Amino acid sequence: MHLDFVTLMVGARMASFFKLLTLSLLTAVSCFTFTPNAYSLDIHELFETRCGNCHQHSGELALKKLVIENGVLRGENSGNVIDIFLPMHFGHPNPEETTALYDLFLWQVRAAGCLKAVAPFVMLGPGN
Numbered sequence: 001m002h003l004d005f006v007t008l009m010v011g012a013r014m015a016s017f018f019k020l021l022t023l024s025l026l027t028a029v030s031c032f033t034f035t036p037n038a039y040s041l042d043i044h045e046l047f048e049t050r051c052g053n054c055h056q057h058s059g060e061l062a063l064k065k066l067v068i069e070n071g072v073l074r075g076e077n078s079g080n081v082i083d084i085f086l087p088m089h090f091g092h093p094n095p096e097e098t099t100a101l102y103d104l105f106l107w108q109v110r111a112a113g114c115l116k117a118v119a120p121f122v123m124l125g126p127g128n
């Protein structure tokens with residue numbers, strides 16, 4: 001009887017642990033299932049030719065300078081709303097280019113956030 005109780009408790013704990021793990025993994029998966037929209041322009045080419053003289057990598061720029069606040073991408077220190085800022089900035093992207101750059105940065109900042117969220121599970125992974 002006592003043993004049954006212990007078994008039950010352990011079973012329940014394991015079940016809630018796995019429930020939690022499954023939930024976290026689902027969050028992680030849904031985190032990664034969004035992708036930037038497809039555009040007719042080549043965003044990497046655009047960044048390299050028009051921004052690359054001053055900014056090395058778009059991902060590095062996004063992670064160092066930008067944050068998402070209430071779903072809006074802003075400069076962390078400047079507070080600039082990035083799709084308003086970009087057309088006035090060097091390289092002067094047109095509206096389509098601005099949207100594509102904005103989406104790229106947004107995706108990069110989100111993906112980095114997702115990676116941080118799943119990092120503990122990566123550490124728990126087999127062989128670690």
Ligand code: HEC
Binds near residue numbers: 053061077085
């Ligand atoms: C002539 C150099 C130069 C070019 C070309 C340039 N930038 Fe910048 N950019 C800067 C400087 C200087 C800053 C402000 C200092 C900083 O934040 O590093 C900046 C800041 C930014 C920021 C951060 C804004 C904020 O409010 O924090 C973003 C995003 C950005 N640039 C994107 C771009 C994109 C996209 C392009 C190409 C379309 C581009 N830049 C082209 C020099 C440049």
